[in-house]
Amino acid sequence: MELSSRHIELLIAVDRDGSEPMRAQLERQLRDSVRSGSLRPGAELPSTRDLAQHLGISRPLVMEAYAQLAAEGYLALRQGAVPRVADTAPRLERREFPPELFTTAIYRYDFRPGIPDLSTFPSRLWLKAVDAALKTMTSSNFGYAQRFGVWPLRQALADYLGRVRGVSADPRQILVTGGFEQARGFLARALRRRGVTQLAVEEPGYASYDAWLEAGLSLIPIPVDEDGIDVAALSRSAAQAVLLTPAHQSPTGVVLSGARRLALTSWLRSHNAIAIEDDYDGEFRYDRAPVGALQGLAPDVVVYAGTASKTLAPALRLGWLVAPADLLPGLERELLLMDYGRSRIDQFALAHFIASGDYGRHLRRMRGVYRDRREALLAAISAELPEGEVSGISAGLHATVRFRRRLNEAAIRESAIKRDIGVAFMRRLYLGVAPEASTLLLSYANMPEAVLRTAFRTLVGLLDT
Structure with a gap:
């Protein structure tokens, strides 16, 4: 027995005076909607009772149409559950958009500047x-x-x-x-x-x-x-x-x-x-x-x-x-x-x-949080990366670490991504010719101190990649 705890609307109609049988009309419209992508995999459909009432047709006709589409792989029907479009339903070829159009890369350990602590x-x-x-x-x-x-x-x-x-x-x-x-x-x-x-x-x-x-x-x-x-x-x-x-x-x-x-x-x-x-x-x-x-x-x-x-x-x-x-x-x-x-x-x-005053109080609290994380990063740099020259730390949410040499920045980024670490270098922020020496940008904003120290230790191991 189908669940019908809520009304689900569906853009569909049947022509009683048309030459095509109403069941065939119903099957064709549902099939076309699934194939075109209007009805996406997993989308809920009205119960047979609701759809029959909406269209003014008999429920057995709707049940037969649903059963036929389920047999063809378009619908997933299960006793006591809301009818859905099958996850493996056939679809017309559609243009696939690069995922970067919809998402920004998210890393477990993210040293890239520009991202505050979202958890706070x-x-x-x-x-x-x-x-x-x-x-x-x-x-x-x-x-x-x-x-x-x-x-x-x-x-x-x-x-x-x-x-x-x-x-x-x-x-x-x-x-x-x-x-x-x-x-x-x-x-x-x-x-x-x-x-x-x-x-x-x-x-x-x-x-x-x-x-x-x-x-x-x-x-x-x-x-x-x-x-x-x-x-x-x-x-x-x-x-x-x-x-x-x-x-x-x-x-x-x-x-x-x-x-x-x-x-x-x-x-x-x-x-x-x-x-x-x-x-x-x-x-x-x-x-x-x-x-x-x-x-x-x-x-x-x-x-x-x-x-x-x-x-x-x-x-x-x-x-x-x-x-x-x-x-x-x-x-x-x-x-x-x-x-x-x-x-x-x-x-x-x-x-x-x-x-x-809540805005000001929140800012004062976050200054304390970020100050502690900054100190943790500075201590980690001093212990793990003494060759780095640190600057830009009196304010803001990131530090710059300048090296006396050119690092293999592309290889480091690639290795870091494999370890779920986001990293950035200053070189890409020049319109003209960047200095030969590498400068690493390190945000301390969105990782607690213990996590930051662990992630930084892993990053340091990649710098000679």
């Missing part, structure tokens, strides 16, 4: 924030309004960023985005519409610049040294805008010095240029004084970008831009062309999370 997401507190958000939202808040960000979140961000990051912002200048990945797409288009064609970027810098290139911008790599981006080299270039990470340079970890910050703001104003400041890992610092955002020095020529991806989780897909007033209309235009904005419920929840 404050689920209980977030549920409390969502509950508070739903209780305060009015019926109009569930509509299409506030496409640039809900007002409570923009107010909460203006207060928080001003207090903690030194950002100068009116809530009206804040745009809520789907993280920096989305933001740089419409930022690039807005800059291009403004007439910008030459974008300076840090060297080394990001792993991908596709969004900027797709918008028609040409990239000018500017070297980074121990004081951050070389502003003198920037001033000699033809750049009209610059993309940089001044609080904790990605990937070297250096901080843009005070002198260079002043020189950079002078260059921006004298050349009518724009800086895009990605506040990369700006909230995580350990043994140095806080470094404020560049935007606080020059809010009229700096676009500030931040996200909740590292502080909470990438899955939230929430970020923000603080834009100069003259650039705001162009950015708003691009956002209007793009979509209807981020989830209002999540935005109200984040606003409550920040305003309640």
